[in-house]
Amino acid sequence: MNLPRFYCREALSPGAHVDLPEPVARHAVRVLRMPPGAPMVLFDGLGGEYPAHILRIERDRVLVELGAWCDVERESPLAVTLVQAIQAGDKMDFTIQKSVELGVRDIVPVESRRSVLRLAGERAGKRVAHWQGVAASACEQCGRNQVPIVAPLEKLEHWLARPAGGVLRLMLAPDAEQTLADIQIAGPVQLLIGAEGGLDPQEVIAARQAGFVGVRMGPRILRTETAGLAALAALQALWGDFTEGKRDV
Numbered sequence: 001m002n003l004p005r006f007y008c009r010e011a012l013s014p015g016a017h018v019d020l021p022e023p024v025a026r027h028a029v030r031v032l033r034m035p036p037g038a039p040m041v042l043f044d045g046l047g048g049e050y051p052a053h054i055l056r057i058e059r060d061r062v063l064v065e066l067g068a069w070c071d072v073e074r075e076s077p078l079a080v081t082l083v084q085a086i087q088a089g090d091k092m093d094f095t096i097q098k099s100v101e102l103g104v105r106d107i108v109p110v111e112s113r114r115s116v117l118r119l120a121g122e123r124a125g126k127r128v129a130h131w132q133g134v135a136a137s138a139c140e141q142c143g144r145n146q147v148p149i150v151a152p153l154e155k156l157e158h159w160l161a162r163p164a165g166g167v168l169r170l171m172l173a174p175d176a177e178q179t180l181a182d183i184q185i186a187g188p189v190q191l192l193i194g195a196e197g198g199l200d201p202q203e204v205i206a207a208r209q210a211g212f213v214g215v216r217m218g219p220r221i222l223r224t225e226t227a228g229l230a231a232l233a234a235l236q237a238l239w240g241d242f243t244e245g246k247r248d249v
Contacts (some may be wrong), residue, residue, distance in 0.1 A: 003047075004032055005041045007136045007147065016066045017055065017233040023064035028054075044189065045136070045147035048072060060168070074143045076103035078240035079188040081167075082228055085112035085156060085195035086119065091225040096131050096150065100138035102232040103137030103240060105188075106149050110156040113200040124153045134198045156203055164190070171199070171207055172227050180215050180231070185239045193228040 006024045020028060028034045036054050037141040039112035042064070043049040082104045086092055094109055109131065119127055132150045135147070139147050166187060185246070192199075192212055199207065217230055236242040 003039050003041050003051075004028065004034070005043065005140045005143070006207060007062055007140055008042050008044050008128075010044065011046065011071075012042060012050055012066055013039075014050070014068050018064060018066065019043075020062040020064060022060075024062075029057055029062060042066065043139075043145040045139070047146055049063075049145050050172045051056070053093040063173070073145060075146055076236060076240040078103070078235060080232060080235060080240075081106040081108060081188070081190045082232070083108045083110060083190055084228055085157070085193060085224070086115050086117050086153065086200070087195055088116040092117070092131065093134050095225055095228055098229050099232055100135050100144065100148055100217060101142045103144075103236055104148055104232060106151065107131070108151045109153045110154060110159050110161065112156045112195050112203055114197040118193075119153060128153055132237045156182045157206060158222040160206050164211050167223070169207075169210065169212040169220050170231075171204075171212045171216055172217055172222070172231060174216055174221055176216040177212070177215035178215050180217070180234050180238060183213070183215060185235075189235065191228065191231055191235070193224060193231070195224055 004021065006028065008018065008021060008024065010018070012018065025138065028040070034040070034054060036057055039051065039053045041049050042052045043247065048069050048071050050069055052064045054062060056063045082099050084095060086109050087095065100106065103118050105192060109128065128150055136147050137151055139145070167188045167190050169190045169192070170183065217234070222230060
């Protein structure tokens with residue numbers, strides 16, 4: 001039976017007694033009905049995990065004891081950064097959650113010209129913090145011990161102005177001549193996905209000037225919430241850890 005897994009932001013150490021963060025404690029006791037002595041797994045996002053068990057339950061406090069640190073990682077050998085134009089409704093939450101399950105290394109939310117959702121200032125900061133929480137929760141579910149970073153929101157044109165730094169840059173384009181199978185990957189990848197309606201023509205030009213190569217995913221047009229996830233799954237199948245033998249990438 002898989003033990004419940006919880007993410008704790010504070011650095012953990014073997015043998016320590018720690019209070020579970022309030023949301024985690026509430027979920028463990030009120031939702032999962034975990035009693036004193038119940039086993040669990042904790043991780044702090046820095047790598048590895050700790051077996052733990054509940055020592056004491058109080059009204060507003062759940063104290064747990066950690067066991068020995070376990071050097072367990074479930075990271076893909078393929079480092080993919082998803083550069084996702086922000087989506088409306090719950091689509092962005094869904095994309096972040098599933099991309100973490102599919103092994104994405106980092107997530108960069110960007111505002112494109114065709115983005116339906118518009119965020120700025122405090123609203124943008126709160127939404128990014130929420131997306132970071134979605135990524136952490138996805139790690140709890142899928143077994144990852146390193147939480148992907150969700151970068152601060154910025155305009156796509158500003159992000160494209162930065163140097164790539166030797167990273168292979170790919171963007172989905174229905175009219176592209178190449179498919180993913182035609183690409184040779186030997187290092188980190190940045191995958192650019194547009195919002196509803198895709199990328200604006202001027203953004204496509206800017207992306208190409210910034211080193212992005214267009215690739216197509218079959219003859220059908222994929223929605224924004226489908227495109228990135230389908231591409232991530234294909235990348236993992238071709239060069240990541242969806243194959244039986246791992247490749248060094």
